[in-house]
Amino acid sequence: MSSGKVLVIDDDPQIRRVMRSTLTAHGYQVNDARSGEEGLQELRNSSYDLVLLDMNMPGIGGMEACRLIRSGSDAAIIMLTVNNTERQKVDALDAGADDYITKPFSTPELLARIRASLRRLPQLPTHSDLQPLAEQGVNIDLASREVTVHGRTSRLTAREFGLLSYFLARPNKTIAHRELLQAVWGPDYGDELEYLRVFVNRLRKKIEPDSSKPVFLVTDAWAGYRFHLPQ
Amino acid sequence: MTSVTEVSVSESVISTPAEKKRSSDSPTVLAIRKNLRLILRVSASLILIAATTFVLYRVVPVNPTTAGFLFLVVILFIATKGGLVESTIASVVAMLCFNFFFLPSIGTLTIADPQNWVALFAFLATSLTASQLSVRAKRRALEAEDRRGEVERLYALSRALLLIDTSRPIANQIVQQIALTCGFPGVALYIKANGELHRSGLKADVDLKLRESAVRSEMLKDSTTNLVVTPIRLGGGPIGSLAFNGGAFSDAALQSLLNLVAIALERANSQKAVTQAEVARQSEELKSTLLDAIAHEFKTPLTSIKAVTTDLLSGTPTPLEPHHHELITIADESTDRLSKLVTDAIQLARIEGGTFRLNLGVHLPGSLVRAALRQMKSVLEERRIEVQAPDDLPPVRVDGGLIQVVLTNLIDNALKYSPPESPITIGARLNEGRVIMYLRDQGQGISFEEQAQIFEKFYRGKSERQLQGSGMGLAIAREILRAHGEDISLNSTPGEGSEFSFELPIAREVGPQ
Numbered sequence: 001m002s003s004g005k006v007l008v009i010d011d012d013p014q015i016r017r018v019m020r021s022t023l024t025a026h027g028y029q030v031n032d033a034r035s036g037e038e039g040l041q042e043l044r045n046s047s048y049d050l051v052l053l054d055m056n057m058p059g060i061g062g063m064e065a066c067r068l069i070r071s072g073s074d075a076a077i078i079m080l081t082v083n084n085t086e087r088q089k090v091d092a093l094d095a096g097a098d099d100y101i102t103k104p105f106s107t108p109e110l111l112a113r114i115r116a117s118l119r120r121l122p123q124l125p126t127h128s129d130l131q132p133l134a135e136q137g138v139n140i141d142l143a144s145r146e147v148t149v150h151g152r153t154s155r156l157t158a159r160e161f162g163l164l165s166y167f168l169a170r171p172n173k174t175i176a177h178r179e180l181l182q183a184v185w186g187p188d189y190g191d192e193l194e195y196l197r198v199f200v201n202r203l204r205k206k207i208e209p210d211s212s213k214p215v216f217l218v219t220d221a222w223a224g225y226r227f228h229l230p231q
Numbered sequence: 232m233t234s235v236t237e238v239s240v241s242e243s244v245i246s247t248p249a250e251k252k253r254s255s256d257s258p259t260v261l262a263i264r265k266n267l268r269l270i271l272r273v274s275a276s277l278i279l280i281a282a283t284t285f286v287l288y289r290v291v292p293v294n295p296t297t298a299g300f301l302f303l304v305v306i307l308f309i310a311t312k313g314g315l316v317e318s319t320i321a322s323v324v325a326m327l328c329f330n331f332f333f334l335p336s337i338g339t340l341t342i343a344d345p346q347n348w349v350a351l352f353a354f355l356a357t358s359l360t361a362s363q364l365s366v367r368a369k370r371r372a373l374e375a376e377d378r379r380g381e382v383e384r385l386y387a388l389s390r391a392l393l394l395i396d397t398s399r400p401i402a403n404q405i406v407q408q409i410a411l412t413c414g415f416p417g418v419a420l421y422i423k424a425n426g427e428l429h430r431s432g433l434k435a436d437v438d439l440k441l442r443e444s445a446v447r448s449e450m451l452k453d454s455t456t457n458l459v460v461t462p463i464r465l466g467g468g469p470i471g472s473l474a475f476n477g478g479a480f481s482d483a484a485l486q487s488l489l490n491l492v493a494i495a496l497e498r499a500n501s502q503k504a505v506t507q508a509e510v511a512r513q514s515e516e517l518k519s520t521l522l523d524a525i526a527h528e529f530k531t532p533l534t535s536i537k538a539v540t541t542d543l544l545s546g547t548p549t550p551l552e553p554h555h556h557e558l559i560t561i562a563d564e565s566t567d568r569l570s571k572l573v574t575d576a577i578q579l580a581r582i583e584g585g586t587f588r589l590n591l592g593v594h595l596p597g598s599l600v601r602a603a604l605r606q607m608k609s610v611l612e613e614r615r616i617e618v619q620a621p622d623d624l625p626p627v628r629v630d631g632g633l634i635q636v637v638l639t640n641l642i643d644n645a646l647k648y649s650p651p652e653s654p655i656t657i658g659a660r661l662n663e664g665r666v667i668m669y670l671r672d673q674g675q676g677i678s679f680e681e682q683a684q685i686f687e688k689f690y691r692g693k694s695e696r697q698l699q700g701s702g703m704g705l706a707i708a709r710e711i712l713r714a715h716g717e718d719i720s721l722n723s724t725p726g727e728g729s730e731f732s733f734e735l736p737i738a739r740e741v742g743p744q
Contacts, residue, residue, distance in 0.1 A: 014535040022542045056527050082530045083523065086632040087590050104534040104570050106541035106609075191602045222595065222626065 004049035004118050008032040009039035009065065010080065011057045019052060022107055036065030048075045049118055055081040055092065063095050070096030076117035076158065086194060093198035098159045116186035129168045132229045138207050147206050154206045159184065163199055167227035176224040200225060269316060276309045276321040284328045295333040299354050302329055303361065310362035311369060318362030326355045381484040385491065388412040392495040397502040402429035405495055415475040421445055422471045422496060437474050445472040465493040518584045522577050529573045537566045575703040578636065582710045589630040589714060593738040596624045596659035596666050599631060603638035610646065619658030627666050628738035633711045640704035641670045641731050647700060649674030669732035676725035
């Protein structure tokens with residue numbers, strides 16, 4: 001049985017050994033790479049469900065590797081960081097990571113985050129959910145997750161698509177931060193406002209005609225977010 | 232720092248030939264020379280008048296009118312070449328010659344025809360006026376020439392001052408440039424800010440005068456030695472003083488010179504400040520990079536250990552035997568402790584080394600408390616925690632990550648120093664427009680003597696020495712709050728418990744996106 005295919009990219013051999021052994025024991029198919037460059041090569045050769053990516057590596061480094069992986073792959077990315085400053089976390093999410101975990105971490109916590117990242121979307125939007133958006137000039141292809149706004153096409157990551165689906169099912173209703181985090185990331189989440197801030201911004205860049213003046217994804221200060229659709 | 236140096240700039244370099252005459256002799260010799268030159272010039276003009284008279288009287292005899300005009304021409308020539316003295320003397324002598332040799336009765340100084348008196352005085356008035364006008368015009372031309380020379384020298388000086396190397400002491404460079412471009416035989420400069428003093432061609436007794444001038448902001452002139460000591464002012468106050476001798480600078484040119492020096496000093500000052508700031512920034516960056524590298528090196532092996540111990544303790548896929556479970560638990564707890572020590576030590580080094588910056592953001596007090604508790608979930612275990620953070624509290628403007636560090640350190644402290652069955656209260660309340668966060672335990676309390684010490688680095692509670700801890704937690708908490716412009720306070724009653732509290736500023740703007 002395989003729960004998914006994981007690529008571990010870390011320059012430390014001991015960490016690669018531990019990850020390989022632990023994740024294999026928990027049913028994952030594991031491969032590893034010693035650097036960002038090697039990891040990118042491996043991702044070109046075969047497809048993975050998830051990448052565990054170290055932030056501090058010689059060569060192109062974790063942040064740049066994350067950007068490059070994101071531009072060519074749909075795999076979920078969890079970044080491993082030593083520094084737990086908010087800025088670094090936000091930078092990691094901005095680079096396209098789905099989640100991060102601070103070293104040293106416990107194995108159960110890592111497994112929980114991997115499971116959350118690989119979680120199937122709670123519910124897929126239907127064509128009728130997408131219809132009001134299409135009327136506003138935002139076309140979404142369900143199969144490829146491609147968004148076209150005013151002739152500009154971009155692709156949503158699985159997590160971004162999950163967030164958008166949750167919003168689309170509840171238009172014109174303020175959704176609390178905690179509810180969003182638990183629905184889209186999983187029950188272990190709830191206080192990670194920086195995740196929402198980064199992901200909402202990422203989503204705005206892809207679906208809003210002008211991401212600096214959002215018309216769909218609006219902020220209700222201190223309460224949460226609301227997906228505005230004209231009825 | 233006071234440095235007095237003396238250099239002699241070789242004369243051939245600094246002086247133009249014209250200035251050599253002015254500068255190389257003592258004042259008495261100069262005065263004698265001046266008089267001698269005047270006598271020579273007067274004699275020459277007298278000879279010229281005599282020669283003219285001789286030619287007009289004996290060689291080519293002319294009528295009185297022609298003679299008068301020719302005398303005027305000669306006097307104009309003398310006035311343009313010489314000064315006022317010789318042209319006036321020449322005018323009077325020419326008038327006498329004109330009268331004696333050309334006006335009837337010839338051969339006497341008496342005048343027969345009264346009309347010739349008019350001619351004679353007209354001649355004298357014309358020649359005197361002409362010579363005066365001519366001399367004045369000549370003086371103007373000379374002055375204009377001098378001004379032009381001054382402007383050229385000031386321009387050369389301004390260029391030279393722009394190119395001076397501000398990384399080396401600048402007083403001697405400025406002095407050398409002034410000596411080179413302005414041709415003063417002696418120059419000295421005193422910079423008030425750092426006491427730098429440099430002399431070239433002046434004696435040590437000028438030092439005192441320079442300092443006095445810079446303090447009293449007054450100009451001192453010594454006419455016997457031709458020495459001028461003048462303050463250099465910038466924005467009202469004196470920033471130094473300049474002394475020089477032998478100079479023939481006009482007041483306006485001197486003022487420009489002083490302004491140039493003031494600007495050069497100010498420029499050097501600001502460049503030095505920029506360089507120092509740059510050095511400080513680079514050293515801060517280096518420290519920060521070094522701390523990041525240390526954190527990475529320590530945390531990497533800890534990560535492998537922690538992953539192993541936690542995996543084994545998770546009991547999946549196969550649970551451990553109780554004995555093994557106990558041993559691995561010890562290893563796991565030690566890993567946590569080591570990890571916390573590394574984090575604390577690096578955090579403290581960062582704060583004390585000045586390499587951290589506040590990442591201010593807008594946060595709800597309740598979220599900060601919940602996030603801190605979530606982070607401490609594994610150590611809180613069964614401990615009873617009361618949270619008193621109403622949702623309607625206004626948001627605060629703080630570095631969220633660092634305030635969480637404060638809260639977790641306080642929680643950690645409360646866990647260690649209060650009995651396991653007693654509750655811990657953590658909360659936030661509004662007081663006079665500020666949010667107060669507090670953490671209360673029902674432990675032993677802290678004695679009055681200890682209260683002052685507990686925020687010191689590496690201090691650990693006397694009663695609980697056997698407890699694990701770095702002794703850095705409270706020191707870090709206090710430093711973080713101080714970086715926010717706040718402080719931490721402690722209210723403790725021995726036997727009843729302690730309350731740590733701190734204020735946080737309310738955010739005035741709209742919340743996060």
